[in-house]
Amino acid sequence: xxxxxxxxxxxxxxxxxxxxxxxxxxxxxxxxxxxxxxxxxxxxxxxxxxxxxxxxxxxxxxxxxxxxxxxxxxxxxxxxxxxxxxxxxxxxxxxxxxxxxxxxxxxxxxxxxxxxxxxxxxxxxxxxxxxxxxxxxxxxxxxxxxxxxxxxxxxxxxxxxxxxxxxxxxxxxxxxxxxxxxxxxxxxxxxxxxxxxxxxxxxxxxxxxxxxxxxxxxxxxxxxxxxxxxxxxxxxxxxxxxxxxxxxxxxxxxxxxxxxxxxxxxxxxxxxxxxxxxxxxxxxxxxxxxxxxxxxxxxxxxxxxxxxxxxxxxxxxxxxxxxxxxxxxxxxxxxxxxxxxxxxxxxx
Amino acid sequence: xxxxxxxxxxxxxxxxxxxxxxxxxxxxxxxxxxxxxxxxxxxxxxxxxxxxxxxxxxxxxxxxxxxxxxxxxxxxxxxxxxxxxxxxxxxxxxxxxxxxxxxxxxxxxxxxxxxxxxxxxxxxxxxxxxxxxxxxxxxxxxxxxxxxxxxxxxxxxxxxxxxxxxxxxxxxxxxxxxxxxxxxxxxxxxxxxxxxxxxxxxxxxxxxxxxxxxxxxxxxxxxxxxxxxxxxxxxxxxxxxxxxxxxxxxxxxxxxxx
Amino acid sequence: xxxxxxxxxxxxxxxxxxxxxxxxxxxxxxxxxxxxxxxxxxxxxxxxxxxxxxxxxxxxxxxxxxxxxxxxxxxxxxxxxxxxxxxxxxxxxxxxxxxxxxxxxxxxxxxxxxxxxxxxxxxxxxxxxxxxxxxxxxxxxxxxxxxxxxxxxxxxxxxxxxxxxxxxxxxxxxxxxxxxxxxxxxxxxxxxxxxxxxxxxxxxxxxxxxxxxxxxxxxxxxxxxxxxxxxxxxxxxxxxxxxxxxxxxxxxxxxxxxxxxxxxxxxxxxxxxxxxxxxxxxxxxxxxxxxxxxxxxxxxxxxxxxxxxxxxxxxxxxxxxxxxxxxxxxxxxxxx
Numbered sequence: 001x002x003x004x005x006x007x008x009x010x011x012x013x014x015x016x017x018x019x020x021x022x023x024x025x026x027x028x029x030x031x032x033x034x035x036x037x038x039x040x041x042x043x044x045x046x047x048x049x050x051x052x053x054x055x056x057x058x059x060x061x062x063x064x065x066x067x068x069x070x071x072x073x074x075x076x077x078x079x080x081x082x083x084x085x086x087x088x089x090x091x092x093x094x095x096x097x098x099x100x101x102x103x104x105x106x107x108x109x110x111x112x113x114x115x116x117x118x119x120x121x122x123x124x125x126x127x128x129x130x131x132x133x134x135x136x137x138x139x140x141x142x143x144x145x146x147x148x149x150x151x152x153x154x155x156x157x158x159x160x161x162x163x164x165x166x167x168x169x170x171x172x173x174x175x176x177x178x179x180x181x182x183x184x185x186x187x188x189x190x191x192x193x194x195x196x197x198x199x200x201x202x203x204x205x206x207x208x209x210x211x212x213x214x215x216x217x218x219x220x221x222x223x224x225x226x227x228x229x230x231x232x233x234x235x236x237x238x239x240x241x242x243x244x245x246x247x248x249x250x251x252x253x254x255x256x257x258x259x260x261x262x263x264x265x266x267x268x269x270x271x272x273x274x275x276x277x278x279x280x281x282x283x284x285x286x287x288x289x290x291x292x293x294x295x296x297x298x299x300x301x302x303x304x305x306x307x308x309x310x311x312x313x314x315x316x317x318x319x320x321x322x323x324x325x326x327x328x329x330x331x332x333x334x335x336x337x338x339x340x341x342x343x344x345x346x347x348x
Numbered sequence: 349x350x351x352x353x354x355x356x357x358x359x360x361x362x363x364x365x366x367x368x369x370x371x372x373x374x375x376x377x378x379x380x381x382x383x384x385x386x387x388x389x390x391x392x393x394x395x396x397x398x399x400x401x402x403x404x405x406x407x408x409x410x411x412x413x414x415x416x417x418x419x420x421x422x423x424x425x426x427x428x429x430x431x432x433x434x435x436x437x438x439x440x441x442x443x444x445x446x447x448x449x450x451x452x453x454x455x456x457x458x459x460x461x462x463x464x465x466x467x468x469x470x471x472x473x474x475x476x477x478x479x480x481x482x483x484x485x486x487x488x489x490x491x492x493x494x495x496x497x498x499x500x501x502x503x504x505x506x507x508x509x510x511x512x513x514x515x516x517x518x519x520x521x522x523x524x525x526x527x528x529x530x531x532x533x534x535x536x537x538x539x540x541x542x543x544x545x546x547x548x549x550x551x552x553x554x555x556x557x558x559x560x561x562x563x564x565x566x567x568x569x570x571x572x573x574x575x576x577x578x579x580x581x582x583x584x585x586x587x588x589x590x591x592x593x594x595x596x597x598x599x600x601x602x603x604x605x606x
Numbered sequence: 607x608x609x610x611x612x613x614x615x616x617x618x619x620x621x622x623x624x625x626x627x628x629x630x631x632x633x634x635x636x637x638x639x640x641x642x643x644x645x646x647x648x649x650x651x652x653x654x655x656x657x658x659x660x661x662x663x664x665x666x667x668x669x670x671x672x673x674x675x676x677x678x679x680x681x682x683x684x685x686x687x688x689x690x691x692x693x694x695x696x697x698x699x700x701x702x703x704x705x706x707x708x709x710x711x712x713x714x715x716x717x718x719x720x721x722x723x724x725x726x727x728x729x730x731x732x733x734x735x736x737x738x739x740x741x742x743x744x745x746x747x748x749x750x751x752x753x754x755x756x757x758x759x760x761x762x763x764x765x766x767x768x769x770x771x772x773x774x775x776x777x778x779x780x781x782x783x784x785x786x787x788x789x790x791x792x793x794x795x796x797x798x799x800x801x802x803x804x805x806x807x808x809x810x811x812x813x814x815x816x817x818x819x820x821x822x823x824x825x826x827x828x829x830x831x832x833x834x835x836x837x838x839x840x841x842x843x844x845x846x847x848x849x850x851x852x853x854x855x856x857x858x859x860x861x862x863x864x865x866x867x868x869x870x871x872x873x874x875x876x877x878x879x880x881x882x883x884x885x886x887x888x889x890x891x892x893x894x895x896x897x898x899x900x901x902x903x904x905x906x907x908x909x910x911x912x913x914x915x916x917x918x919x920x921x922x923x924x925x926x927x928x929x930x931x932x933x934x935x936x937x938x939x940x941x942x
Contacts, residue, residue: 039772068836069833071833071835075834075838079723080726082722083726083739086802089802090743090746093746093749096757096760147655151654153648157648158649163649167652167653170656171655172924174655174658176923177863178863178916178917179863180891180913181662181913184666184894185662185665185666188668191906211658240641241640241641262748265748269749269751269753272866272891301752301866305870324753
């Protein structure tokens with residue numbers, strides 16, 4: 001037994017339970033400081049406890065294990081604290097939306113509109129907004145999805161040379177356009193032709209926001225289709241366009257659908273362009289091509305902004321938020337489901 | 349300053365799958381020991397248990413003892429980080445840090461372990477690069493990225509990086525399998541020089557290489573796919589290749605399977 | 607013109623197929639027409655995208671030029687937005703200041719936390735926790751901004767008073783953190799809300815980058831006797847740096863253009879304030895949303911002019927992100 005050798009491998013190590021003990025101590029101390037100092041915000045208590053945890057970890061680890069181990073433990077504790085700090089608001093967001101949303105969310109809310117109900121009064125619902133959202137998003141998808149998919153087909157199957165490069169570049173640029181700028185663009189056209197707000201104008205702005213997202217995701221999917229498949233089809237004498245339609249697109253249809261659904265989920269939540277172009281309407285307007293409409297995100301905003309603090313309006317805003325989140329989440333989950341369901345086939 | 353390794357009753361798992369079972373062997377200081385055997389026989393897994401790299405893989409765990417000069421690597425209070433500092437490793441594919449220069453790659457391990465003066469650091473880097481037979485090729489471009497070197501040079505850079513921290517044992521996991529014959533020869537020559545200072549354990553698929561570089565050879569085999577790998581025999585290299593005591597070893601060496 | 611470009615860079619003509627007599631029977635003319643139509647459609651879509659981009663630039667610039675010509679203030683430096691006066695007077699100084707300050711503070715808060723969470727998911731969390739966390743953060747990136755706005759206005763704002771009081775007590779002397787005790791509908795609250803909003807996006811992209819760090823680089827660091835944090839510092843962060851930068855730029859782009867979350871939380875005015883805690887200031891997008899309702903058509907032109915500036919700023923940010931991503935692609939290509 002050489003003791004010199006032993007000392008190089010054996011480090012003094014804190015027991016396994018020590019991080020939990022430090023967390024517990026930090027929380028107790030944080031609460032104590034909060035109570036004694038009379039801090040009314042629980043958020044501060046939490047922040048103090050987090051700070052104590054990080055400092056405590058460093059102090060204890062540095063004494064027992066040495067500086068390198070202490071740094072390692074501080075990094076670990078910081079990562080955990082960051083996780084908790086971020087999770088709190090995000091969980092709160094979901095929790096509040098659900099708990100407040102269910103208050104007035106019922107069949108009546110989904111099947112009636114505001115009409116002549118004053119914003120400060122209870123009653124009414126989001127029917128007109130839901131109809132508006134469905135029509136606007138539907139029309140935007142009818143424009144945005146085919147253009148996006150065809151553009152991706154062009155880039156992957158035909159695209160060489162300067163035009164393809166330019167398209168690729170500007171698709172990237174387009175991805176970064178703020179939604180309100182897309183709205184302003186359609187607005188500038190409407191100003192030229194002196195038009196009043198209507199649903200389809202919003203659809204156009206949403207389509208602009210949708211296209212680059214669809215192009216990107218479709219491109220990725222088409223690139224996954226192995227070249228051998230195309231060559232095999234072409235070698236059989238099948239013309240290129242039929243190869244694309246009958247071989248390439250069917251192979252990647254799952255991924256393309258996922259991409260389109262995620263894009264729909266994104267534009268369904270857009271408020272700014274709808275605010276500028278569709279204006280909002282408490283009455284049911286089934287015609288997207290004439291007259292102001294509403295939409296779910298816009299409904300939320302207007303219930304919040306025009307109600308001067310009336311609880312009934314806030315309740316409706318939360319209920320509409322819950323409806324919107326549910327719609328977006330279902331789209332997301334279904335899209336992911338399709339992606340997962342389709343994945344093994346492309347993997348083989 | 350090399351150390352001896354005594355392994356007894358070592359079994360390693362990936363989750364519930366037993367990868368190697370009940371392995372015992374001794375490795376003398378300042379020798380080269382080669383591990384040979386068919387693919388999947390667990391020789392790389394076993395190598396990785398010698399510096400506690402196996403447990404880095406999710407689900408990886410180990411039973412048994414590995415004594416490094418009488419101290420069990422899997423004993424209580426042993427710091428795996430300290431173990432890996434004592435037992436260095438060179439991997440199958442050269443893996444210099446892509447964002448670091450040649451100099452910084454070699455100095456990377458040193459910088460972790462305390463404060464060296466600039467000149468001291470420079471001396472050790474030079475010594476390590478010379479030790480890896482790379483100094484003359486890179487001395488004029490120490491500040492260039494390590495990823496700009498050829499594959500064989502990158503592997504020698506990784507060896508320089510490993511020996512810079514003065515480990516007691518050097519583990520090599522098929523260090524030449526990604527290299528061309530000339531680079532392979534350079535590494536084999538280097539192994540011959542390095543064994544003056546380190547205990548070396550090398551995994552190889554190439555039996556000529558095992559015959560050329562090692563003093564002792566261990567043959568691993570598995571009964572069937574999905575079964576754990578086992579140590580069949582370990583003996584002087586000469587004996588293994590001329591007159592092995594187990595029939596399976598002879599079959600493998602003469603190319604009858606594997 | 608359409609036909610000439612088609613023949614100019616059409617795909618290489620199908621090589622003569624002497625043996626393919628049977629195929630030729632298969633309505634060769636129709637094949638050609640089919641190919642031509644399909645190519646025309648798909649290329650047309652690409653061209654449509656370019657036309658839309660060009661139209662956005664042209665029409666915004668046109669309407670903006672009309673507005674700026676009518677402006678009796680200085681478009682860049684005037685501290686007011688009175689578009690309904692005759693003559694109108696408006697300038698973007700306050701908006702540019704507010705937009706940039708709120709976005710930068712949001713980044714300063716969100717990026718370190720997002721990187722930490724990405725590391726948490728890829729390197730620190732127990733595996734049973736990592737998967738669900740990644741999934742939930744993925745979904746949170748899809749929550750519409752108006753919901754963040756509603757939550758920010760009704761939940762976050764009341765929770766800020768404690769923090770603001772504390773900041774004012776200890777750091778009020780700096781001026782930046784002085785607070786008169788009004789409702790905390792200020793730039794700092796906006797920045798915190800923006801940070802919460804962009805956190806999932808930055809986390810998701812960073813997570814993907816960290817996940818792509820080759821195992822062999824991490825093992826190299828481990829084999830040198832590095833602790834987990836040292837592995838992260840030596841192998842993970844350097845590899846992921848450009849990816850994190852471009853993720854941050856993506857988040858910055860979102861923060862710069864965010865409308866509803868700012869419009870619901872901020873109580874705006876048209877001045878630049880030293881204090882981040884007192885209400886006031888504004889951002890491009892927020893100003894457009896809140897001034898739009900009362901704007902005449904001249905006023906709308908003025909808003910379009912401010913939107914054009916926002917457009918240019920986001921283009922610059924996205925351009926920078928693109929350049930960084932491209933460098934990374936080259937670098938990893940050289941490394942393959």
